[in-house]
Amino acid sequence: MPEGHTIHRLAADHFERFGGRPVRATSPQGKFSDSAALLDDQALESTEAHGKHLFLGFGPLGWVHIHLGLFGKVAFGDAPAPPPTDTVRLRLANATAYVDLRGPTACALIADGEKTAIHERLGPDPLRPGDDPDRAWARVSRSRTTVAALLMDQKIIAGVGNVYRAEVLFRHGIDPYRTGKDLTHGEWTAIWVDLVELMREGVRNNRIDTVRPEHTPEAMGRPPRVDDHGGEVYVYRRAHLPCHVCGGEIRTAGLAARNLFWCPGCQQA
DNA sequence: TAAGTATGTTAAG
């Protein structure tokens, strides 16, 4: 479930299980074998997340830069670790725990300078304390691109994915096809503040929930969600179903090779 | 067994 909240949670979970002491590192799948050999028996000193990028710090050796992409998965377990399957790109293990990484878009040992370059090409992240929404606003307010596309652009704002984009636009009654130029500073600030809150809760619960208390299944007297993506949402993957708020039909359309979901009734142009 | 899908990104045309 790789949106930004997942990655920040992974940073914390890696440090909790492996931080401050040596780890065994292997790459059963093979693509990370050389680097794993360098890391083996070295201490994991720190972990960090920016948007959907995860960094595992190994001091002078550098950082393991991980990006899960669409399919990447991380699985933690307690020691003793079972024999790894042949798709495990990286396994870290110590006396008490192990973690398997499968299918990442990126898993590479990088130097400080390369890490800095990654930070520089990413926008502010609602989950990084001190990150400034006005840095994003400077670009958004000048853009003729749709707000739906801007929210997915990691150079503009880091960590938002297809679920948070659809949900935050619904929560603010914003038509996804409005352009950046057309938004007000107040609307953008409200989106950011809401993302901070939603994504922090996402880190806590390790899933995305966006439905306000007054619209929950219990409050509305409707059956609980059927979708299996993990959380309770208004529009994401609810195409052609009735809107939880107005009862109108949720619409879907392709936008920049991804599926967009919105409620035309609640999200007026 | 094959096809389709998925919370993502990059590079080529």
Next chain:
DNA sequence: TTAACCTACTTAC
């Protein structure tokens, strides 16, 4: 705009 990449699961035949 399209294809490519990585994996696992579900659905269709």
